Amino acid sequence: MTETPKSHPRYASLVSRNKIVEAMKSGVCTPHSLIAHGRGEALDYLLGETTFPFAHEAIAKSAQLLLESKKPVLSLNGNTAALCAIDFVALSAVLNCPIEVNLFHASEARYDAIKHLLERNGAKNVLVPDGGCVLSGLGSNRRNVHPEGLYAADIVLVALEDGDRCEVLKAHGKRVIAIDLNPLSRTAQMADVTIVDNIIRCMPLLVAAAKQPKSVTNYDNADMLQAAEIQMRTAKK
Numbered sequence: 001m002t003e004t005p006k007s008h009p010r011y012a013s014l015v016s017r018n019k020i021v022e023a024m025k026s027g028v029c030t031p032h033s034l035i036a037h038g039r040g041e042a043l044d045y046l047l048g049e050t051t052f053p054f055a056h057e058a059i060a061k062s063a064q065l066l067l068e069s070k071k072p073v074l075s076l077n078g079n080t081a082a083l084c085a086i087d088f089v090a091l092s093a094v095l096n097c098p099i100e101v102n103l104f105h106a107s108e109a110r111y112d113a114i115k116h117l118l119e120r121n122g123a124k125n126v127l128v129p130d131g132g133c134v135l136s137g138l139g140s141n142r143r144n145v146h147p148e149g150l151y152a153a154d155i156v157l158v159a160l161e162d163g164d165r166c167e168v169l170k171a172h173g174k175r176v177i178a179i180d181l182n183p184l185s186r187t188a189q190m191a192d193v194t195i196v197d198n199i200i201r202c203m204p205l206l207v208a209a210a211k212q213p214k215s216v217t218n219y220d221n222a223d224m225l226q227a228a229e230i231q232m233r234t235a236k237k
C-alpha cells in the first residue's frame with residue numbers, strides 16, 4: 001500500500017480508500033464495494049466533505065429513536081465494516097444491542113471475515129443469518145437474517161446501501177435510520193431518519209449523541225433530504 005503523507009490535501013479520503021482496498025484483500029469487501037465507495041466520494045465532494053446542520057439534526061433524532069426503542073439492531077455490510085467497525089462496536093455497547101452482518105454479495109467466508117473483524121475490535125454481540133430465518137418480501141441475500149436480530153428488531157440502522165431492503169423493513173413494522181450520502185437513493189427516501197453525511201464523520205457523532213441524547217421535536221425527514229439535495233446542487237467551488 002502506497003504511504004499517504006498526512007500533509008496531502010486529500011488525506012482523509014485517501015485513508016478511506018486504502019481501508020476499502022485492504023478490506024477487499026482480506027475478504028471483508030468485494031469489487032462492488034469499490035464502486036459503492038466511489039459513488040459516496042463523488043457526493044461527499046459536493047458536500048465539501050462537511051457535516052451540515054441537516055445531518056446534525058438527523059444524528060440527534062437517530063440517537064433519540066435508538067435509545068427509545070426496545071430492540072435496536074445495527075445492520076452492517078462490507079463497506080461499513082471496512083470504514084467504521086470501531087464506531088459500530090462503540091454504538092452497540094452504548095445501546096446494548098447486537099450488530100448483525102447483512103450482505104448483498106453473501107458468502108460464508110465474508111460473514112466470518114466481518115464477524116471476526118468486529119470481534120477483534122471488541123464486539124460482544126455479533127449476529128449473522130442463522131440459515132433458516134428469512135425476511136419475506138426480499139429477493140436478494142439481504143433477506144437472510146437472524147431471528148433475534150434483524151427479524152425481531154423494532155428499529156434498524158442501515159448504512160451504505162441503495163436498494164429495496166429499507167421499504168421491506170418498514171413493511172415489517174420496523175423503523176429505519178439510514179446513513180447515505182445520496183439523498184435520492186431508495187434507502188434514503190424510504191427511511192424514517194436519513195443522515196446525509198459521510199459515515200466516517202457521522203458515526204463518531206452518533207456515538208457521542210447516544211451518550212448525551214437530546215430531544216428533537218418536529219423532525220421532518222423530507223425536509224432534511226431536500227436540504228441535502230439543495231446543498232449539493234448549489235455547491236460552489
Ligand code: PTJ
Nearest residue numbers: 036039040077078103104105160161162180181182198199
Ligand atoms: O457488502 P455488501 O455485499 O452487502 O455490498 C454492499 C454494497 C455497498 C456494494 C451495496 O450494498 C450497495 O448497495 O451499494 P450501492 O448501491 O452503491 O449503495 C451505496 C450507497 O452508499 C450509495 O448511495 C452511496 O452514495 C453511499 N455511500 C458510499 N460511501 C459512503 C456512502 N454514504 C455515506 N458514507 C460513505 N462513506
